[in-house]
Amino acid sequence: MHEDPQIAADNQEDFVVRDGVRMTVGQARDAGEEMFRRGQESAVHGTQLPQMDDASDAFADAKAGYEAPFKQEDWEVELAGNGQDLYGISRGGGSSDYFRIWGGVDHQNDCPTNDYSFNSLYFNDQRDPEVIWQLAYELVNIFNGASELFSFQARKQTVREIYFLGKRVSRRQQARVIALLERPRMSQHMWEKRLAQALLNSPRLGLQILATENEDIYMMLKYLGFEASWSNYYKLLETMETHAEMKGKKIxxxxxxxxxxxxxxNNFSLVGYDARHGLKALSDRENTETAMSLQEAHAFITDKCKSYLNTIYPQYFNFS
Structure with a gap:
């Protein structure tokens, strides 16, 4: 007489009772993970926990998810901008955990795409979508400034959407926050290792890391991330010269x-409304200085910035 296959299978598995229902250990684990995830989503989207018996296993799992710290990989910031640029960085040895970029491939259709995303170690333990949005804005702005250091009017990256566990999080407007992100919790050895890897992959990623905790580099990249203009370039020049003087150096x-x-x-007659000064009465002395284009001004100011980095941070930079 042969044993029923279903009974034989049942005998080989461990069973548990979850909220009055007998199920396999695997089924109980899957059910618990599902409720944990629902609890996390409730926390992120600002909704209440599912209505259920607060003494049940399901409620306990949902509550645990609601109160649990979130991980970097739970978040996805979808980017819009220069996909080719991101392709080079994401393939060039791996981007930094400060700005972990992926994408460029449509796996379903097995073809390239311009869709890229990133997350950041700054997202670890963050539960508030408002904080994630502001962190994303800031990291992208710093990255754009670093790109402008090497290319005049570089095509900027922008934040298209943010997702938590694959579900879109409602958009938040960018706040006017001026503050360093500061170094995440890690050992000095780990920080040095991440910085070295970032600099090896791209100077922009290394600059982004340094800008999170050094005011001079932060201000440099923020100004470069603004609209290209004579007034912004002049402010950047004065800012870098001031920082150099504070450090006892000269650019x-x-x-x-x-x-x-x-x-x-400074001259309205040469650069028009973007000049630092408005129209002034003509002086007896004619202005004989050769006019510069805005692109030439960019070349001057970025050369000044690179000289500053060589002078103040020779352990990291040696721009020609």
Whole structure:
């Protein structure tokens, strides 16, 4: 007489009772994970926990999810911008955990795509979508500033959407926050390892890491991330010179090059409404300085920034 196959299978598995229902250990685990995930989603989206007996296993799992810290990989920030640029960074040895980029491949249709996303170790333990949105905005802005250091009017990345466990989180407007993100919790050895890897992959990723805890680099990248203009470039020049002076250093460069830039930036007759000064009465002395284009001004100011980095952070940078 042969044993029923179902009975034989049942005898080989461990069973438990979950909220009055007999099920396998695997089924109980799956049910618990589902309720845990529902609890997390309730916390993120600002909804109440599912209505159920608060003494039940299901409620306990949902409550645990609601109160649990979230992980970096739970979040996805969808980007819009220069996909080719992100392709190079994401394939160039792996991007930093500060700005972990992935995408560029449509796995379903087995073809390339311009869709890219990122998350960040700053997202660890964050439960408030408002905080995630502001962190995402700030990290993208710093990255855009770093891109502008190497390319005039570089195509900017923007935040398209943010997802938690694959579900869209409602949009938040960018706040006017001016503050360093500061270093995440990690050992000095781990920080040095991540910075070295980022610099090896791309100077922009290394600059992004340094900008989270160094005011001078932060301000440099923030100004570069603004609209390209004479007034913004002049503010950046003064800011870098001030930081250098505070550190007892001087940024290399000729007085003639600086004079040509400042003369243009100050002069309404040369650069128009973007000049630092408005229209003034003509003086007896004619302005003989050669006009600069905004692109030439960008070349001057970014060369100044690179010289600053070489001077203040020679252990990390050696721009030619």
């Amino acid at each position: 290399p460069g000729t007085k003639a090059a600086r004079g040509r830039f400042t003369n243009n930036a």
